[in-house]
Amino acid sequence: xxxxxxxxxxxxxxxxxxxxxxxxxxxxxxxxxxxxxxxxxxxxxxxxxxxxxxxxxxxxxxxxxxxxxxxxxxxxxxxxxxxxxxxxxxxxxxxxxxxxxxxxxxxxxxxxxxxxxxxxxxxxxxxxxxxxxxxxxxxxxxxxxxxxxxxxxxxxxxxxxxxxxxxxxxxxxxxxxxxxxxxxxxxxxxxxxxxxxxxxxxxxxxxxxxxxxxxxxxxxxxxxxxxxxxxxxxxxxxxxxxxxxxxxxxxxxxxxxxxxxxxxxxxxxxxxxxxxxxxxxxxxxxxxxxxxxxxxxxxxxxxxxxxxxxxxxxxxxxxxxxxxxxxxxxxxx
Amino acid sequence: xxxxxxxxxxxxxxxxxxxxxxxxxxxxxxxxxxxxxxxxxxxxxxxxxxxxxxxxxxxxxxxxxxxxxxxxxxxxxxxxxxxxxxxxxxxxxxxxxxxxxxxxxxxxxxxxxxxxxxxxxxxxxxxxxxxxxxxxxxxxxxxxxxxxxxxxxxxxxxxxxxxxxxxxxxxxxxxxxxxxxxxxxxxxxxxxxxxxxxxxxxxxxxxxxxxxxxxxxxxxxxxxxxxxxxxxxxxxxxxxxxxxxxxxxxxxxxxxxxxxx
Numbered sequence: 001x002x003x004x005x006x007x008x009x010x011x012x013x014x015x016x017x018x019x020x021x022x023x024x025x026x027x028x029x030x031x032x033x034x035x036x037x038x039x040x041x042x043x044x045x046x047x048x049x050x051x052x053x054x055x056x057x058x059x060x061x062x063x064x065x066x067x068x069x070x071x072x073x074x075x076x077x078x079x080x081x082x083x084x085x086x087x088x089x090x091x092x093x094x095x096x097x098x099x100x101x102x103x104x105x106x107x108x109x110x111x112x113x114x115x116x117x118x119x120x121x122x123x124x125x126x127x128x129x130x131x132x133x134x135x136x137x138x139x140x141x142x143x144x145x146x147x148x149x150x151x152x153x154x155x156x157x158x159x160x161x162x163x164x165x166x167x168x169x170x171x172x173x174x175x176x177x178x179x180x181x182x183x184x185x186x187x188x189x190x191x192x193x194x195x196x197x198x199x200x201x202x203x204x205x206x207x208x209x210x211x212x213x214x215x216x217x218x219x220x221x222x223x224x225x226x227x228x229x230x231x232x233x234x235x236x237x238x239x240x241x242x243x244x245x246x247x248x249x250x251x252x253x254x255x256x257x258x259x260x261x262x263x264x265x266x267x268x269x270x271x272x273x274x275x276x277x278x279x280x281x282x283x284x285x286x287x288x289x290x291x292x293x294x295x296x297x298x299x300x301x302x303x304x305x306x307x308x309x310x311x312x313x314x315x316x317x318x319x320x321x322x323x324x325x326x327x328x329x330x331x332x333x
Numbered sequence: 334x335x336x337x338x339x340x341x342x343x344x345x346x347x348x349x350x351x352x353x354x355x356x357x358x359x360x361x362x363x364x365x366x367x368x369x370x371x372x373x374x375x376x377x378x379x380x381x382x383x384x385x386x387x388x389x390x391x392x393x394x395x396x397x398x399x400x401x402x403x404x405x406x407x408x409x410x411x412x413x414x415x416x417x418x419x420x421x422x423x424x425x426x427x428x429x430x431x432x433x434x435x436x437x438x439x440x441x442x443x444x445x446x447x448x449x450x451x452x453x454x455x456x457x458x459x460x461x462x463x464x465x466x467x468x469x470x471x472x473x474x475x476x477x478x479x480x481x482x483x484x485x486x487x488x489x490x491x492x493x494x495x496x497x498x499x500x501x502x503x504x505x506x507x508x509x510x511x512x513x514x515x516x517x518x519x520x521x522x523x524x525x526x527x528x529x530x531x532x533x534x535x536x537x538x539x540x541x542x543x544x545x546x547x548x549x550x551x552x553x554x555x556x557x558x559x560x561x562x563x564x565x566x567x568x569x570x571x572x573x574x575x576x577x578x579x580x581x582x583x584x585x586x587x588x589x590x591x592x593x594x
Contacts, residue, residue: 073423093432106424113350121340
């Protein structure tokens, strides 16, 4: 049985609409105008149990709304949803025992108290035995490296430390499905890596399905096998992350610095010159690995002058995703 | 039940994290009680009698202390719930396996008890010094029962106002109006006994009297008939407002739109 089955899901909101200015404010008092916003438009997808699925899209794409429908907080306007066999909005409390959630922008830990207090509270809320709670806290503390942080008031933790505690708290009751909404928002590279590593390990060990929404393509690359990209409430791309990378990550960026002056007609065969910084003896190039092999470009650059520095990199996944949004790639079958 | 006890405990802990803040905030009752004493002292002196409509200055002050304790110590749930609706943090509270309303009740109680305790102790010390010792200990259990009923009524009205944020954008005006009704028709500023008979009749047919006057009056001058009347009134209003609260919550959930995506 799939962990999540979504068929033709729609959600519309009614929002008050008002033009700028005092007269518009006055007239909206007597004749309020409403605007219908279609947050989710006919979304259909499935997620297998234990799968790591990325669910990404720009702001306002409908990601968080979908997650909130999946947890049973929001009622959908249409369509069918089953999460672990439950209809979320009808069986919200039953479902709650089996899912964990992290909304990166909204803390669930008690701010003035040490994280251990919230964890113990959650143990009670999920009706766990005290011994089981203690054992599980120790297990999670080790996995997320938070043993030394548990007794510090949450307000004194760094954002990265707090997020590790947040994610650990969401796993306390051994959920079968974890819904993560922007878990790495605002974190530095090291903190992100910490959380990703621990999450990947826990998900593998306990066969927890993870549905992850993020703006950070790194989260997706590090954690997910499959990705669904949505925009304007609809799926615009659905495939394996590896396919996404293979199909769209064929271009490379090269940043190079020479020991001396760059000639005015600088050009490397098979590449596109993006920028030449004459005063810094530097250049930025772009090429497609399918058409031009990397070695050929490096050899041509070496021949062009004495190299001081060279960096070859993938374009950020954000750019790839942005290109998909813009071009509106049709969903794969 | 264990989970609600745990919610109560964590709120209690949270409230006791900053004892100095708790004490400073509670100290405002000293100012209120001092002003009340000055006002009623002059009023009783001007009336030329030690007793007005059955209440002495001593009774009035202890009545007002209990009323103020409840007013200042009750959780500001209307604001809390409406903020949770407005900033979207309600999403976290709704995806846990518990009853949202009982969660709020346990949470409010955990926050309220230490505040009310501190208010009563501080204010009580001043009233004792100004007006004399507290009412007979036999009055206390009766007053406590009515106080629990009053607290629950406040909880229902406050939560209803808070949940109205599902439908309206700003709940502060409702909270303001409700508070003023409690001040005037609940007998918080002036004991209802001092009102003309017709106004007393109106006040006692509304829920506000059971939210303030009931426990405060029983604390200073209890009598079995009044106790029965208050208890029945509280139970009826609780059934009505509790039912309405459950209905509003269930309906509200269907139209909930979490702010901030």
